[in-house]
Amino acid sequence: MSLFEENSLTPWQEGPFAHLSQQLAQDQLPHSILVLGEDGVGRDDFCQFVAQWMLCNAPDKGQGYCGQCKSCQLFEAGTHPDYHLLQIEEGKTQIAISQVRELIEHMQESAHQAGWKLANITDIHALNASSFNALLKTLEEPQENTLLLLQAEQLQGVPATIKSRAQILKVGVTNTSMTREWLKQRHDFFDEEMETALQLFPTAPYKVEAFVENGEAFKSGEFIFDYADVITATQPPMDIAQRWQEELENCVFWCQLMFHDVLLLQQGGKENDIQLQKQHKALAEIASTVNAKGVTLLLNKIIEIQRLIKLKSPANLMASWQSFLIYSAQIAIKYKKLES
Template sequence: MTSVEVWNQSRFQRVQDQFQQGSLPHAVLLMGPEGIGRENFAQALAQWLLCLNRQDEACGECKSCFLFDAGHHPDYHLLDIEPEKTQISVGQVRELITSMQESSHQGGWKVSNITNVQAMNASSFNALLKTLEEPQENTLLILQTSQLQGVPPTIRSRAQLLSLSVDDQEGVKQWLMERQGSLSQALEAALNLFPQAPYKAEDFGVNGDTLKYAEFIVQMNDLVQGSNTPIQMAQFWHEDVADAVFWMQLMVRDILLIQQAGKQADLLFMQQKQELEVLAKAINGQGWLMLLEKINELQRLIKQKSPVNLMASWQSLLIFVTQIASKYKPLD
């Protein structure tokens, strides 16, 4: 049974109160960054609504809960981007609409959950709009997104916005300590990186990404100094391109802080301060800001699952690093 994390419980209670008061909307636009527990929230809400013995949470023991946990509940429709695709097709949405229009198999509610609504195309949105304009009784449509700007105003205006955020960092630390047994230095650093994404912080701090980041900084130094090539470095990190692009963004952020007097106490990766200082002396601020623009462009393509040649774009980014290293040296 899916549980709602401590930092999301007050918002979950708010939705439950709306249901008890008979004011639950037919559609909820659930917004929050990756790693905040948005998927768990949506699943817990769906299971609670479908539960035959719901109280503060789903009972986990009724026929409906067993069906939900087994992934075969006839009144629950989960919709996401299909493998090898970049968008949610209109055909998928039409299948969801048909499901929502059928009578409930369990005699209760029907719930649909679209996990990446911003990945829909114009035709998909138009098909979804018809369902939002003419909702069936006892149905809830959960629309999940991390990018509100990717959802058309026509859809937003017909759904209640529910924005998830972390308001209690101490609660997150306690949650991590319960899951990991202690709060390591790596986890502390990761929480500074991902204050609104506890699951990302946990993954980053526990699964060795902090060590990978340290190795990445060493290789970036080698690249800037000319003892490594863009092709070699691109190949080394080819299985971790999305992570490497993110690490590069963090690296530039820390370097820019180093170049600002008195800002070094705010470094995310204090343990790599020496290597970062070398990089800060190799390229001036203008060069790093130009690189940051390129990093942000590639990150957008990665998040949008753009069909571009990712490896070629990654190599181009590293080539650009060597170019700014030769053209944007700090003044003596």
């Protein structure tokens, strides 16, 4: 269920929305806003909410859009002439320059509905250098009553020219308890699986939900048993790399939890102390095969891959994933745990 359908904001989106609402009321809204928020906080839902609210003919200033008017109907049908969504097209890895040019043309026309004109760029990292340059012109010479929403997961990698021209608005969850409270309100259960997912994505509530609902928790549990087989040299690393490449991002998260648990077991922790209790058998096997130094090296490697995921570098990511599995098998030999 998206926010969009619910016509309401989540607790962590209310603050940023109130800020925009106040700016609009005081006629101080900038022409471009860089919306920063990690995946899984409903960043795009938030931007769509803002867009529909600004285009709405009968908005409730502090609350949102009406959902009934002509403008809301057009928006919900995806045909509002004054709203331009720019996202990566199917099968592409970048936003094409032609898409950006089209957007700029639209932004320079006068509004069809005599109100605001909005553009929403779902991932600023998907723009290449020439697209950026084209976009900069729009930022430098904005038209009246236009708003450009630029989305990014993080500030890192956003060109300074954009940062200096757009207002930065953060949408995010600051602590685990906020995520937990929100999940409890939406679900009548809060089980072990959800708790594990919460540890994986403490500040990305929608990821926690998807993780549990899609049964990913179960699948990733299997991954850990496969990984233990790599460590004990019972399955070839490349087989495991391939088998799990579609789930790579989840597996990387799971590896982090896994290595923390393994280190805990090696320091005398018991089954009840660890996160991944269902995978205890596999974890114990890893803990008794590789020594603490080896596990720490593997954990460092996984943190590096995590960084690649954040940078959205798919080609490097796949190669790193494969080499991580091979590296794991090598570490298991080189840092073999000696019987004490």
